[in-house]
Amino acid sequence: MADHLLFGFLPLFDAAPLIVAKDKGFFSARDLKVDLRREASWATVRDKLAVGALDGAHLLAPLALAARLGDASEPNRLIAPVTLNEGGAAITLSRRLEVDGLTLPQHVAGRREAGLGPLTFAVVYPHALHNYLLRDWLAAAGVDPVNDVRITVAPPARMGELLECGAIDGFCAGEPWNLAAQASGVAKVAARASQLQPGALDKVFAFADSPLQRQSDRLAAVVAALEDAAAWARHPANRAELVCLLSTPEALGPVATTASAALDEIRFAVAQAPPQAVARQTEQMLRWGAAAGPEQTVEAASQVFAPLT
């Protein structure tokens, strides 16, 4: 293992602790040489972690678990000892659904009678809080997420565009992409993770099964640098500078400025995943898209989200 560490992230506000740790020198203050790489998909992040092409990454908590269980790839022994954020995921609906003042079940029934295709919603990945939130929310609204609607997967950055062209009627993704769609006038945020499921596990920081994983001092230093960065990012006095850091072309680009108000919806929190949040997520995974049986999933969750010793 070289001295340099390579960490990956996707263009989302909850990647801020990584971006801040790098740009504000929290990694280098702990003698860590870190390079960041923006990736285009969660599947690529998972594969790169699996082969050690990334040493660590910003990752969907359920995907960390699915990867450990060998879903869609060889099982890999990645660990996710800390979360990165709370809040930031939201369900956003097309303004077209507001036109007749109909409820969602009425839309579903109306389309069925008219012989139209089902309403289509997009989430960011099958193993994601966003998928579980949307399904729970639809079910609570009296819509069967399996039989009444179609749920597809799309990259967060493309959600607004898909909504505008009518390919989807709503989506669940992380910020800033909800506020960005709302700001363009085509959509409205209907519900947020912070109301639907406060304290839900969203993104974690995952370490690959690389030699780094066996260097406990360096692992601890990375986590400490991320904690410093999250504290910095939470501080209101740093907001303007945070927006600048997130707006660079290497990070999120201009959307971080135009939808910067979405930062109010996120709390950066680098901490051990609370056991009750892990249990809840495991339960949701088993309900909405299991990668393995219950016992195996619970066992793997206790390994993936275990704190550093």
Place this chain on the structure above:
Amino acid sequence: MRVLIVDPDPARAALVIEGLGGVQPLQVRHLTVLDEQEAVAFGPDVVVVAADSPDRDTLESLRESSHANPRPVVMFVDRSEPGLAEEAVRAGVAAYVVGGLAPARVRPVLEVAMSRFALMNQLRLDLEKAKADLASRKSVERAKALLMRERGLDEEAAYRLLRKLSMDKGRPLGAVAADLLAFADILKGEADG
């Protein structure tokens, strides 16, 4: 065999398609952006997708629908041929097998894709280097002209002076020339101001 290529980079996809021409009886289609309906209508046996395509997650979610059922090639190739999956990830290529295609038939497709991705990378690097070389040569020419004008040196002496600066500072000739030009601009700016 039907191969679907999903790659946001059309030039790279063209290279892959050209490379696949030599492999075996093939029908190849390229999509810059994944269109689910078009993909399903084409009915590929193998989907080759660039790691830098944001459509990978969508493609992966199709595993769950019944009509198209791509299995990531990473999964089964790894067991029989260790190293191939890792090589593919590092080359920036992922592949999905849709039906029950035998691993042996996927391998040549994946290998062509990997080698063409590497070739494209090399071409990009070469182009960047050629651009940088050209820029460096221009800076050296301009710096020489500056030294000839300001210090009354002949061309040979101006070049020797630049070489000496470069060796003393342990920096490339082009970089030293660019520094000299930048400083000259600043001094000129101050004189003007």
